[in-house]
Amino acid sequence: MSVPRSVVTDYFTHYESELVRQRRKNRLRRKMFWAAGVNDLWAVDQHDKWKYKFGLALHSGIDPFVGKIHWMKIWWTNSNPRLILSYYLDAVQELGFMPLVSQSDPGTENFGLANGHTLLRHLHDPSLQGTLQHRWMREKKNVKPEIGWSQMRRRFTPGFENILDIGVNEGWYDPDVLIEAVIREYEV
Template sequence: MEAWNTNNDPKVIGGYFVNSVKNKLGCPERIRADAGTENCYVKQMQSFLRDEHADRFAGVCSFMYGRSTANQKIESFWSILRREVTSFWMDLFKQLQIDNYFVGDLLDKNLIQFCFMDLVQADIDSTVSVWNSHRIRPSKMASLPCGRPALMYSIPELYGVSDCLKAVTPERIELCETECLMKDNIPCDKDIFDLCQLLVNENMWDFPADPHEMCDLYIQLRNEIMNII
């Protein structure tokens, strides 16, 4: 899971997908996604990567649309993610707005991204790690395996299920990469990023790991830049 400055650019979403394929040297047997426009590149890439295979889900059959609300498991996870991660950040940013430190303009949005993106990503990564290590309890449905997700994914044969990773060639992955926008180390507008880095270095400010202390840095940067402009 990735935190970034957009969640609806299909080239960025495609970049997440290609990075996963590159790391695994394979793509899923089949992908199910909702009909949002941000998924169109994933659909095309998945079909392209799978068209050299010969199983019944090869090619265009390897991608299907479906409403996310019909997927109880992912809806349950979104509920957990909101409770464990996003509610905290929503409340924190809402308080900045209440205190008149955020008005929603270009500067404020980019300062939020500059200051908090890494902290949000670390929070998400921690939650995913815990989720992948928790134990799934036995279900009344005999077809559903139980165990720890990380082990079930890494060693599926121990749970009586097959590995659905389909090998793809590096050449095809490289072709897909050319159509993507990859996440980099600049989480906001580059000019604002460079200015913030300059101010941080000039004033010898630290990047705190605590979100509430990061709010102080956000306010300091905001005040400095508003005085400049």
């Protein structure tokens, strides 16, 4: 794909103005992402941008080496460790394989996934006993899922939010009514 430099410059000036300022001041720091290959690690992350407006929370699991999204789930919560572990286990069962390492931000919702993944890895390779097969990424360093959320916010979210707004405006759905969230949980 060939894109004129002016288009790229205009895009970054409009959407990434802070990064443009940092670049001009030579304050950008390069970071290296390294993965041994496909299924070396799966990075997971949650997204709460719709939590307060629509009462919906998102969660994703990505293989950052190839950019494959293994799951992107929407539910009324993304802070339940059992729910997050179920997303991971569903993906492992569907695909028939698991990564060597899982990766997430530190948060109680990810403890179930970290422990479940570590247990499965220990069952398959007893020499790993006593090791944690999960990488905790601190200080916003779980970059690959964040890039996925950023792309979704730009490409998918505007149109989908319009559809959700129609449901709220027509009275089909009220994110402030807890019983609707509970009923949705049991209907699925």
